[in-house]
Amino acid sequence: MHLSQAAKKAEIIVDQVSMRFGKKGHEVTALQNVSFKIYRNEFVSLLGPSGCGKSTLLRLMADLLEPTEGQIMIQDEHPREVRLRRKFGIVFQNPTLFEWRTVKQNIELPLEVLGQKKSQYSALTEQLIEMVGLSSFKHYYPWQLSGGMQQRVAIARALSLDPPILLMDEPFSALDEFTKEKLQLELLEIKRKTNKTIVFVTHSIPEAVYLSDRIIVLSAHPGRVHSIVDNVREEGDPSHIRESERFHEMMKTVRNCFYEESGFLDGQTI
Template sequence: MTLLRTKTPEIEIDHVSMRYQTGSSEVLALNDVTVDIQKGEFISLLGPSGCGKTTLLRIMADLIQPTSGSIKISGSTTKEARLAKKYGIVFQNPVLYDWRKVKKNITLPLEMMKVNKEEQEVRVDRLLELVGLSEFKDKYPWQLSGGMQQRVAIARALAIEPEILLMDEPFSALDEFSRERLNEELLSIWSKVGSTVVFVTHSIPEAIFLSDRVFVLSPHPGRLSKVVDIPLPRPRRAEMRESTEFYQLITDIRNSFEGV
């Protein structure tokens, strides 16, 4: 499925396919995905396990190369975008260093980029305030809840001031209450930083609540089944999850899955 291009996109995904060799056979993980993402959009890649959504995210991040097709980031290759530090990445697990305090975990990418100490302090203090963890800056990761650890991971990803934030099921391990609360906090952060967000999830309500558009991926092989516009007004409020419009969107997306 191809989305018609009406503006110059920030991310251009052009006929991307991915095959994996498993022993003597091949697995087609992604099949001919073509779609564009505009600057500043919040996009969710939605689908069940095995549909290729994480594979597509990893291709965007230049962590793996597609078998065929290409992705352009503001006209550059994914490698050029990665080297230019255009990406921030948040994984399913926070991947924090237990021996570094919260503030030092967030500072790490700035140290690697050799940002001067004064600028490091300014950025990290601002990010701690943004994610609501200023009073926990001297705690170790193991002293924090799972949701707080993910907020640290988000702050660390934002430390390099990326144009694009790639998020691979960052809240999937959390209980439903914490997950919904962090959805709201993520939207608050996004509204302030303005990055383009590509968010992988297998939760239909989560995708609807967060996104401007939802890219529905169906498995066997992974393909773009449908692009769903989410017309809910922003800022999104918790009570929207109980609205008729929200439930109708859930039904529409659930009905759009193929081969599930």
């Protein structure tokens, strides 16, 4: 662990977590003895091949599942408490917007559900709409928006209650490459402005390397922590990260973790 990490406060602690699905005798072990910490204001990606348990891990953090063994603590509390206090926002691969509500009304929904007065949150919603670049589309309905725009609405909605933590499950994986790169850049900008702790699930090595401060590499069947790659993203202008030598070095490092794990290249580096 780096000294800077030791000095920081652990926001999320995953301690010896195992997760099995199904009945005895027909069980699927999705995760086995997974432990790690995520520190305040970090951008951490959970990276691994399909089926290694990334989404399961995120759903455990979000209190959508209970671990079979081990525990998760978020800000020193059980994920249930954290969910009830609305301390995290969540974004899924599918934006799940309400078709009969406009962009603005979709973003305002969590505030409305909490019974807050429109006068209290109107200015905040406008700020969020501006931050995700949808000011000209705020009165549009989801079906009038592209996939990337819909995902921007989902991100703004997840931020509407100003939670300290943002959980994101492959939010850009259904988008074309151009839109994906644009939204990745925008997400780094949102991170810079809001300083949230972000946990991001992806199976894309370039995406994880572009976005993350740290990458937790999971191995497949059952999911275990294979390695944790520190200091991934360097400070600086994110629009030039992909051209930097460091980006390519990091890609190589993370890719080697995978191939080492799968034995694909018989231990050779690539």
